[in-house]
Amino acid sequence: MHRSAVGALTLAALVLPLAACVDNEPAPGASEAGALTVSSTADACTVSSATAQSGTLTFAVTNDGTDVTEFYLLGEDGLRVVSEVENIGPGITRDLVVQVRPGTYYTACKPGMVGDGIRSEFTVTDSGEAVGPTGDVAEQLATAEAQYVSYVKDQVGALIAGTQEFADAYASGDDETARELYAATRVHWERVEPVAESFGDLDPLTDAREADLEDGQTWSGWHYIEKDLWQPEPADNGGEEYVPLTPAERTKAADDLVGWTQQLVDQVNDPAFTFEAFQISNGAKELLDEVATGKVTGEEEIWSHTDLWDFQANVDGARVAYEVLADVVEEADPDLSATLLERFTALEALLAAQGSVETGFTPYDELTEQEVKELSTAVDALSEPLSQLTAVVTGA
Secondary structure, eight states, X not given: OOOHXXXXXXXXXXXXXXXXXXXXXXXXXXXXXXXXXXXXXXSOEEESOSEEESEEEEEEEEEOSSSOEEEEEEOTTSOSEEEEEEEEXXXXXXXXXXXXXXXXXXXXXXXXXXXXXXXXEEEEXXXXXXSSOOHHHHHHHHHHHHHHHHHHXXXXXXXXXXXXXXXXXXXXXXXXXXXXXXXXXXXXXXHTHHHHHTTTTHHHHHHOOGGGOOTTOOOOSHHHHHHHHSOOOGGGTTTSOOOOOOHHHHHHHHHHHHXXXXXXXXXXTSTTOOOOHHHHHHHHHHHHHHIIIIITTTOTTTTTOOHHHHHHHXXXXXXXXXXXXXXXXXXXXXXXXXXXXXXXXXXXXXXXXXXXXTTEEOOGGGSOHHHHHHHHHHHHHHHHHHTTHHHHHHTO
């Protein structure tokens, strides 16, 4: 059994099987029962039905617009993210597979991936059948869910400690130490980023890139500080001279980052916090999407060029998410399990050739075009089988 990812994560308390998950194509084998279609355009989010029966639902989301879009299923409060599918390019269809109990929900499309989205109420009626697996599979998934929650708590515990140390160094003007701590601390965030995304504004407050900002939006968080630590030349800053943050602005940026990270810690450690199996598998998919849309392009860490730390962390998190589910997957679809292991190993080998979280990675801007192409190809090769994971876990 391969243990490199788990070892790197210092998860000695969790004995996990292995590999990971994600998507790009609609998951094969989705049942007709619970099948819905979604058409996302610039001004509409058309769902084929505003109601469905409880159980496993598959939303086939098609981007019929001209901007990249994303689709969410939100809880009754309109804030809790039950699940999501992101980065759907024009003309592309991607599936979101979820298990839902009776209740009121909201569907939302976000053309351009900004704003509150185009929302509609979505009602789930009682099918009269249990939602989710039963018997031995149910026990396996309950164990997986408990293990994943333990993993998340472990990671956010390390994140808050590292963030406090980083923030102290930055606020005090010790830029050399802050630069050294930046990528290594963010690893813990990147390994569990889908969890933070489920808590509403915490993700954009702490991790928004400058290119992601909407008109009038105040920038804050990691990348706001990153730019101040790796100050750009005018040519890389829209032709304008970069104005460093004042000591007071530094202190506020550091305090805000620590405060928002503590909010994440508090929410994860709430006794009610849990992640269901389909959310774990979808979260692994989201992590690989993060790699494909940001890390492999060098757009995430545009000032520090520490993208490969984030890349490795996303792969680590996706692999752990698979590992907690591996018993179920190996029994239900051993071929899929074998393919995932093979392709994870290939991708991790390419990353290992560039360094490690512990020793450091090659800066992204020093990679050759061929190295970037090989990494991108390996991510694409893993994406296809990962797209099948949620359907296998939910029995869709």
